[in-house]
Amino acid sequence: MGGAFVAVADDATAIYWNPAGLATGDFLSLLLDHSRAGAWDPGRLRALPAAGAGTIAALSTNEVGFAYYRLRVDDAHSLVTHNVAISGAQFVLPGVSFGTSLRYVRAAAGPGRLTLGSAAAGLARGNLPLDALGQHAFDLDAGVLIGGDAVRVGLVARNLRQPRLEAPGGGGIRLDRRIRAGLAVRTVAGLQVSADLDLTRSGPDAAGGSRRGAAAGAERWFGRWFAVRGGARVNLEAEDPRVVGAVGLSIALMSGVYLDGQLTGGRDSPERSWGVAARVGF
Numbered sequence: 001m002g003g004a005f006v007a008v009a010d011d012a013t014a015i016y017w018n019p020a021g022l023a024t025g026d027f028l029s030l031l032l033d034h035s036r037a038g039a040w041d042p043g044r045l046r047a048l049p050a051a052g053a054g055t056i057a058a059l060s061t062n063e064v065g066f067a068y069y070r071l072r073v074d075d076a077h078s079l080v081t082h083n084v085a086i087s088g089a090q091f092v093l094p095g096v097s098f099g100t101s102l103r104y105v106r107a108a109a110g111p112g113r114l115t116l117g118s119a120a121a122g123l124a125r126g127n128l129p130l131d132a133l134g135q136h137a138f139d140l141d142a143g144v145l146i147g148g149d150a151v152r153v154g155l156v157a158r159n160l161r162q163p164r165l166e167a168p169g170g171g172g173i174r175l176d177r178r179i180r181a182g183l184a185v186r187t188v189a190g191l192q193v194s195a196d197l198d199l200t201r202s203g204p205d206a207a208g209g210s211r212r213g214a215a216a217g218a219e220r221w222f223g224r225w226f227a228v229r230g231g232a233r234v235n236l237e238a239e240d241p242r243v244v245g246a247v248g249l250s251i252a253l254m255s256g257v258y259l260d261g262q263l264t265g266g267r268d269s270p271e272r273s274w275g276v277a278a279r280v281g282f
Contacts, residue, residue: 004182004216016085067087151185162176178198
């Protein structure tokens with residue numbers, strides 16, 4: 001859905017997107033998800049080694065969630081984070097839920113942006129060209145969700161403690177505090193549309209500039225067994241904003257058991273990605 005998910009997530013994905021969503025979803029949710037980002041070599045008709053990746057395993061109920069996720073990015077700095085999250089959510093008023101995620105972060109930070117050449121190849125093979133290893137920190141995310149099935153408004157604040165990771169040469173990488181708002185509307189025909197907007201800037205990105213994203217997406221289920229979704233996002237801080245599009249689908253193998261897939265594309269190679277997931281929800 002292009003990343004427009006703050007007011008949508010209501011299963012184990014909410015541990016990452018907006019922990020307040022746990023209170024509104026399935027009684028039990030299990031998730032395994034993996035995605036990779038990288039460039040495509042049209043001359044050889046093959047994908048180049050990944051420039052970034054994410055993997056998450058999560059288990060949640062309506063009140064509590066546990067997750068491990070690993071994020072690897074190659075922007076202005078090289079950064080790998082391992083996150084172990086414990087989340088809690090509850091309704092504080094009718095139609096108003098609040099949630100938090102306490103995260104233990106183990107990180108490896110490098111001195112600068114990796115190219116899509118030999119450095120990225122080494123990264124993909126697991127030979128991390130990172131000089132500051134094994135750093136530890138605690139961080140906190142918090143979110144709120146207001147509304148019901150027809151209309152929901154969400155707000156999430158991530159990296160509230162803004163931990164700083166030391167990099168070689170005396171520099172450092174700070175995990176910027178990010179505040180994001182979302183709106184989701186479900187129509188009579190069963191179509192769900194959503195929009196997200198970053199209220200804070202973060203960065204730098206792969207081009208060395210700041211980030212402040214906007215995203216919009218839609219999802220439509222056909223019966224209980226098949227869904228299609230799509231969306232787009234853009235960096236509002238870029239001098240030459242480029243729209244990144246995404247498409248995805250879900251197939252129910254049996255009641256409560258789903259396989260998901262997504263493809264994301266844009267003119268900037270780090271924005272090109274694919275992902276697969278398996279979900280269970282009851």
